[in-house]
Amino acid sequence: MSRETVVITGGAGFLGSHLADYFVKQGLMVYVLDNLITGSIKNIEHLFGKENFVFMHIDATNYIHVPGRVDYVLHFASPASPVDYMRYPIQTLKVGALGTHKALGLAKDKKAVFLLASTSEVYGDPLVNPQPETYWGNVNPIGPRGVYDEAKRFAEALTMAYYKNHGVNIRIVRIFNTYGPRIKPNDGRVVPNFIYQALRGEDLTVYGDGTQTRSFCYVDDLVEGVVKLLQTDYHEPVNIGNPEEYRIIDLAKIVLKLTGSKSKITFHPLPQDDPRVRRPDITRAKKILGWEPRIPLEEGLKRTIRYFKEEYSL
Ligand code: UDP
Numbered sequence: 001m002s003r004e005t006v007v008i009t010g011g012a013g014f015l016g017s018h019l020a021d022y023f024v025k026q027g028l029m030v031y032v033l034d035n036l037i038t039g040s041i042k043n044i045e046h047l048f049g050k051e052n053f054v055f056m057h058i059d060a061t062n063y064i065h066v067p068g069r070v071d072y073v074l075h076f077a078s079p080a081s082p083v084d085y086m087r088y089p090i091q092t093l094k095v096g097a098l099g100t101h102k103a104l105g106l107a108k109d110k111k112a113v114f115l116l117a118s119t120s121e122v123y124g125d126p127l128v129n130p131q132p133e134t135y136w137g138n139v140n141p142i143g144p145r146g147v148y149d150e151a152k153r154f155a156e157a158l159t160m161a162y163y164k165n166h167g168v169n170i171r172i173v174r175i176f177n178t179y180g181p182r183i184k185p186n187d188g189r190v191v192p193n194f195i196y197q198a199l200r201g202e203d204l205t206v207y208g209d210g211t212q213t214r215s216f217c218y219v220d221d222l223v224e225g226v227v228k229l230l231q232t233d234y235h236e237p238v239n240i241g242n243p244e245e246y247r248i249i250d251l252a253k254i255v256l257k258l259t260g261s262k263s264k265i266t267f268h269p270l271p272q273d274d275p276r277v278r279r280p281d282i283t284r285a286k287k288i289l290g291w292e293p294r295i296p297l298e299e300g301l302k303r304t305i306r307y308f309k310e311e312y313s314l
């Protein structure tokens with residue numbers, strides 16, 4: 001008997017690599033597929049010696065071949081931070097559209113469960129707060145964030161079509177802002193930016209007046225939510241995120257306190273179409289998955305700060 005096998009596109013990225021760790025530990029056969037444009041070998045190098053781990057340096061927008069049995073296809077490939085997806089706009093659209101098509105095709109062929117990593121960005125600059133899964137969103141298709149938002153919205157539509165028309169056993173997770181070890185210091189997201197700046201004694205760059213809000217989920221909580229969703233038989237989208245909402249200016253102050261940094265806070269122009277608020281309504285995740293996040297922001301930030309200190313000798 002061959003053993004259960006999981007394919008993770010984008011498995012060398014921040015979230016993908018944590019999922020790869022989880023499934024390697026569980027003893028599944030794990031295939032990580034990544035083109036490494038925003039992912040990094042460093043995130044998975046500790047797995048290379050394992051007999052149940054295979055890395056394939058390929059682009060998921062091209063035909064995907066994986067030999068033998070596949071039970072789960074987790075489609076996590078995509079640039080995911082605003083700075084990254086604006087640097088790679090075409091690749092972001094392609095991996096959301098063509099990459100999702102190829103990954104769904106693989107799942108269909110292998111009769112595998114398919115899980116799409118979608119995003120809170122499908123809600124755009126939301127007109128309701130918190131956002132339940134029933135909210136349709138407020139997205140500017142031709143704005144700078146449209147390349148990511150619309151790619152993920154198309155990916156959800158395609159995933160649902162494969163469920164309804166081909167009977168593929170799908171899951172859709174809408175992932176809200178997530179942070180933790182392995183998030184890149186230069187990917188432009190607010191948590192790594194503030195931690196890196198604070199540890200280097202640089203100014204903390206708050207965009208706008210800092211009153212816009214986000215809700216930050218620690219990566220271990222996210223992994224647990226994704227795994228629980230895989231174990232259900234639920235085919236509608238599910239929000240996974242931490243419903244504790246913070247103003248960005250308050251996040252800056254918390255990072256200064258936890259690092260003991262003497263850095264100053266400076267204010268810079270707000271990027272175009274930057275959502276004013278974001279907070280997940282996790283009623284569905286609680287009910288369907290029995291899941292809710294467990295790691296409070298300060299605890300998660302402490303762990304992330306420790307990682308940055310060690311990893312970048314700060
Ligand atoms: N932000 C900020 N300073 C930074 C980076 C980001 O004030 O150095 C703000 C950004 O404008 C947004 C929020 O922090 O309002 C979260 O940005 P991030 O890029 O982490 O992700 P988003 O939630 O916008 O996708």
